[in-house]
Amino acid sequence: MVCLTVVFYSQVIHSQIKIPTRNFSDSLEYSLDSLTNLYGNNKTYDSLIAFPFMIALSRFPDLRHTDIRIIKKNIFTTMYARPSIRRLFLQRDKRRYFILVDTEIEDEPGIYFKLPMNAKIGLIAHELCHIAEYQNKSIWKMLSYTAHYITSSGKRKLEHQNDLEVLERGFGWQIYDFMKFVENNPALPPKYLEHKKRYYFRPDEYVKLIYSHPDYAF
Numbered sequence: 001m002v003c004l005t006v007v008f009y010s011q012v013i014h015s016q017i018k019i020p021t022r023n024f025s026d027s028l029e030y031s032l033d034s035l036t037n038l039y040g041n042n043k044t045y046d047s048l049i050a051f052p053f054m055i056a057l058s059r060f061p062d063l064r065h066t067d068i069r070i071i072k073k074n075i076f077t078t079m080y081a082r083p084s085i086r087r088l089f090l091q092r093d094k095r096r097y098f099i100l101v102d103t104e105i106e107d108e109p110g111i112y113f114k115l116p117m118n119a120k121i122g123l124i125a126h127e128l129c130h131i132a133e134y135q136n137k138s139i140w141k142m143l144s145y146t147a148h149y150i151t152s153s154g155k156r157k158l159e160h161q162n163d164l165e166v167l168e169r170g171f172g173w174q175i176y177d178f179m180k181f182v183e184n185n186p187a188l189p190p191k192y193l194e195h196k197k198r199y200y201f202r203p204d205e206y207v208k209l210i211y212s213h214p215d216y217a218f
């Protein structure tokens, strides 16, 4: 009976999360304990990121058992994902990935800590798409894939592809909200804004992709 209840509850959560959602709030619509039971295996993180991390993971069944560690660090961008170099040559199921979250921007808390919940989920989903792409590749294919980051055009192409995958995973509105947050904050460091403009979709470009995607039709 307990088992059946768990299965039922799990299906309810899956069905609620599977359809693209315009807004996730941090109201306790989803129980963090239940989400953690379903998606928290082999994941290391702290309470500041727990809820958006679990919601984002809900659409990455391919990363259910992958070792992913969230680390807070003062970095140039808001968040970025990378594999553990020490484990790179191990079997795929032994790989480890880090998601670095910026702690500071111009002596203030990093952008992540100022984002609305929806945008936090979108940003984490963006990084999980990178990890899913890496995890899907052999070490040699991963290295040749990341080599495209050397050129500006290669980097733009991969980041655009990645945000198309975010759309496929059902978090189009969430990454759009992150893009809008950045666009509406001209006080952010000019270098950061320039970086975003150069390599990522603009919000007005991305919203057209959302409206033309069949999963997002009303």
Ligand SMILES: [Zn+2]
Residues within 6 Å of the ligand: 126, 130, 159, 162
């Ligand atoms: Zn990226």
